[in-house]
Amino acid sequence: MASEPKSNLASTSSACFDDAQFLGSCGWRGKLQGSLAWRLSLPFLSVCVIVKPSVSLVKEAAGKMGKVEELLNSVDAIIWEWDVQEKRYTFVSQQAERILGYPLSQWQTESEFWLVHLHPEDRERMVAFRERLLREKPEQASVDYRMVTADGRILWLREKVTVVVENDKVTKLRGVTMDITEAKEAEERFFKAFHSSLTAMAISRQDNRKFIEVNDQFVALTGYSRDELIEQTPEKLQLWLPAPDRAEKEKQLRRQGEIREWEKSLRRKDGSIRDVLTSIVAIEIGGQPCLLFNLLDITERKQAEAILRDARDALEFQVRQRTADMETFVYAVSHDLRAPLMALEGFAQALLEDYADRLNATGQDYCRRIINAARKMDQLINALLDYGRLSYRELTVGTVSLEGVVDDTLQLLEAYLTQRGAKVTVMRPLPEVVGHHALLVQIVVNLLTNAVKFTPSDRKPEVKVWAEKREGKVRLWVEDNGIGIPVEHQERIFQPFVRLHPETAYPGVGIGLAIVKRGVERMNGKVGVLSEPSKGSKFWIELAAAQDDPLPI
Template sequence: MARKRVTGAAAARMAEEHLRSIGEALPTPVTRCSRDLRYLWVSQPYADWLGHPSEEIVGQPIVDVIGPEAFEAIRPHIDRVLAGTRVEYEAQISFRGPGLRWIHAVYTPTYGTGDTPDGWVAVVFDVDDRHRLEEEHGRLAAIVQNSDDAIVAKTLDGVITSCNPAAERIFGYRADEAIGCPITIIIPPDRLDEEHEVMARLRRGERTGHFDTVRKAKDGSLIDISLTVSPILDAGGRVVGASKIARDITERKRTEAALKELTLTLEERVSERTRELEEINAELDAFGYTVSHDLRAPLRAMDGFAKALMADHADTLGSRGLDYARRIVEAAQRMDLLIQDLLAYSRLSRDELRRERLDLGDVVREALHGLEDEIRTRSASITIADPLGTVLADRATLRQIITNLLTNGIKFVEEGSTPRVRIRSESRGLMERLWVEDNGIGIAPRYHGRIFRVFERLHGIETYPGTGIGLAIVRRGTERMGGRVGVESNAGAGAKFWIELPR
């Protein structure tokens, strides 16, 4: 009897050793656990998977090695294998060590001398990578299925192997109709050479980027599409097929055609408008010639004859006659000045401006040179805060603007006061601002917006002579050169006029 027990124990040890040797030989993690939920032995792959040496695992409670969370997840499977049932399951479990992993496990019960399992052997397959690939495949499949673009796969021989719902919708073929058919069912005859060229590139492993082309639907209608063709590779990297992504651009093409037609229409309208403007400019030029010569000629005659009367017949005209003649001369001169200012204002709207970089100091001194007589007559004091900045402007236009501002500064002062004008400039980012500041009668804020309009006068011609066009010329000329104008002033406190031009 004792001999049998020794033989049975030896057999059990032999079986245990045989099982251990098989487990050690397998590349898959294998372990044997006891009924009291401890590790009896582990294979080297199992120890490596958990990240501990095998001697630190053997004999330890399972829960201490894999962690409470993982143990609770596998406990129902342990209970089943200890009840004598072979267990196979797949689950995502958070292990201490490997972390959150998908595993496929097989638990097989082991027996000693009795009928109740004394433990189990666990074979654990880490299938996390497979699950990730399946999830990625699922996501890609969902993208393909839900894409608004037609996605068609074909072999190198041009046979359709798959197509998504968008392809069914765009081309009109159901998937079961299209699969197995040549790709040429959706290619118009005049586009077959294009397909041959794409396939030649594909066989070389080259991708064909977006290009616009035309395809044919089941009903024969032609569809404008934007097409991308990419090679499909097998596990060895060989090109075995092609993936085609087609976007329906019919609406885009219609929009482009409509825009092209609209552009042509606009170009025609612009050309027509340009011709009309050229005709208007020609008429304005003719009008300007008429004003300059035909209208001014009678004024010059009035002025000349009135002066002749005053010079040759003063003794017979008497005081009243001389006064009338003097008024005729003044009116003729005033009208001539008004005509000249109107012509200057009109030319600012039509003449081509030649913008160049100018030194404000140079242009200011040119304007002052032209006003020498008036400055001397009024004993005006002019101060320039050198150096002044530079601007991009047309020289003649800028000189006229500065002349008008200086003239106003000298003219609009209280009777008996000496005009004092200060000129300075300052940089403001990409712009240069020129200030012309005077000690004159000033302008109430409510009039600031009016004074730059044509024929706007705040004072009678008897008090301050002028045409009411000078500041309108300042504004028009400045704006045509890409600038702007303004004024800071209060009644009785002088005025600070400024113009801003690109530097």
């Protein structure tokens, strides 16, 4: 005969086998004098073992108890018993260690183990829940809460508790605790989409896009009845007008599981067109992959935007007229400023060349200073003109190849890069963007020049250029191995004439990055930097990606 199964139920036999009050509920009817009994009550299992005090029957019962324990440990939940007076667990199934990571000995020996490892935000609520059980003595209760696992994760648990009352006093709590983390997360995603707006909503299957549920607002928005929508696809009903960004949005949905605030045009049953702001979230319903649609009718808002756009266009026309006058004025002023500067520099240069023998060292030094100051002023005037021109210059944007932009930039800077011994690596291919070719060349020239310039003298400049696509945008990166930029200065450096280092160390007028920022903004883009002192910098510009041929959706 096989050896008797070992069981950690043995340590709790007095608590389990003497619990006679459960015998009636397990269906036993008969004379129980001189017997030992144990019953486990679960939402899905009821086990009652009656043991007569004979050796053979005790062994048989022990075998059955071993099977019961094996069954308990196979259930995908934590089965437990808690002693109210001792404030500790007297039994915990092995699933506790698998789900939460704490050894069973810690559950049974550590005082107030459950309370200690509760999520801090749930502790007060759960203490109140336990006190209510002890006070009100309900037969059963259920609660959801969070616990911190041994490795620091947070799990959502659902607990069904049975209250054991002896002599009108709660002596034990017995329960089943299930891990509902995944269900909670799915529920949170669903309600996040559902409550994002009080708007038209529909659910379709993910594989064939057939609607399986719609709400009244969706029916009202589309003009179709519920019966006309169910088991139909948007394509068959021709709900959507062709959208130029369909392909990119489909990729985003597959990659991220959601699309937020996608502007689309919807064709109603009567043929009228409505502008809608669409959010789509991938969810599961009954284990079936589905899509949740949330539609906000923005037709009236778009009409108001059109009115504002017309007013803006009229204003921009006036601005362009004034800009032409401003450009003429700026060039006139620059000419008037440059004329005396050129004279100043020219006479100082003549003094050095023609009267050097009559000037002592101090006089010659003054002449050189005058020449340098005049040249510096000329650089400032040119920089101001470049910066100012970006404000009123009329730009026509279109599809621009970043490959061509980078190639033109490298050609312009070939002599400078060779002189500095710089290594520039371009990660090809580079995508196309919506922008202005000449302006982008000017921007990349400034970024590459800065990358090479701000490199310590003890190392060769190394620059890497690459691009990445992100949600309809393209981000071009320029990474260097230079001196880096402290975090507190990373916004200031894009302002005109901001310098972090003396000109003797790194010459320049301090307007290059300001031109980069202004130029990128003129193309409806963004600019930024990631950097740490002595660890180099990563400058980036972000522009709209060039669109492929429109695809219907």
